[in-house]
Amino acid sequence: MTHKHFAIYKPYGYLSQFVNNGQKQNSKKLLGELYDFPLGTMAIGRLDEKSEGLLLLTTDGKTSNHICSGGIEKEYYAQVDGNITIDAINQLSQGIEIGFDGRKYKTAPCKAAILKNIPDFPERSRKIRDDRHGPTSWVSITLKEGKFRQIRKMTSAVGYPTLRLIRVRIGDIYLNNMQVGEVKELIDI
Structure with a gap:
């Protein structure tokens, strides 16, 4: 077949x-x-x-x-609420504790970086809040695991909730x- x-x-x-x-x-x-x-x-x-x-x-x-x-990298671009700090990026990179299946789970170390330029994605079908509600920033997060809503939980755990999440690469x-x-x-x- x-x-x-x-x-x-x-x-x-x-x-x-x-x-x-x-x-x-x-x-x-x-x-x-x-x-x-x-x-x-x-x-x-x-x-x-x-x-x-x-x-x-x-x-x-x-x-x-x-x-x-597992073992295959998946890269995501996340637009987060606020101007994310280097300290938050370092926390994400080292692994962060999140909730999963009713228990605490520490994510594996991953690659995380602030994107200097705003990615050029098509406009989303449902509008994200505008600049009147405060600044946003974009980060790249690359990981090999993939727990339920992991990226959203990770960015929220370091104080920068995800507003938009786009997977840009698998392997x-x-x-x-x-x-x-x-x-x-x-x-x-």
């Missing part, structure tokens, strides 16, 4: 799934609405409903398991200049 692999720019407001899972009809937007994916296509990992960016899809469970099992695959909702078939991942 020949497997298919895809990269998608997951839009804000979509779930990283294809099946409704018993929710009210038409209450949530699903990935299958964006493209005619082959039967058996699954998301490799997740991006929550409020997150955007690069999501890989495959019909191959082994490929999905390999990428999700050697980059979001680059893909447009929101765009799907690209990949030869291999």
Whole structure:
């Protein structure tokens, strides 16, 4: 059997799934609405409903398991509330305690940096607050693990809640200049 692999720019407001899972009809937007994916296509990992960016899809469970099992870097750009400090970046880099599954969890060390230039992403479908509500800053966070809402919990734990979160890279695959909702078939991942 020949497997298919895809990269998608997951839009804000979509779930990283294809099946409704018993929710009210038409209450949530699903990935299958964006493209005619082959039967058996699954998301490799997740991006929550409020997150955007690069999501890989495959019909191959082994490929999905390999990428999700850790060891592969995932890079995110987060727009955070306030002008984040070097001290907060250092805390993120060294690992920070967050809540996960009702318990405290210390994140693994990661790469974190302040982005000097504002990234040029398409405007989000739902507007983020404007400058009248105070400054924001952008950070890059690269990690190999991926707990539920981890980046959001990490930035909040150091005092800078995430306002917008976009995954820009998984391993050697980059979001680059893909447009929101765009799907690209990949030869291999």
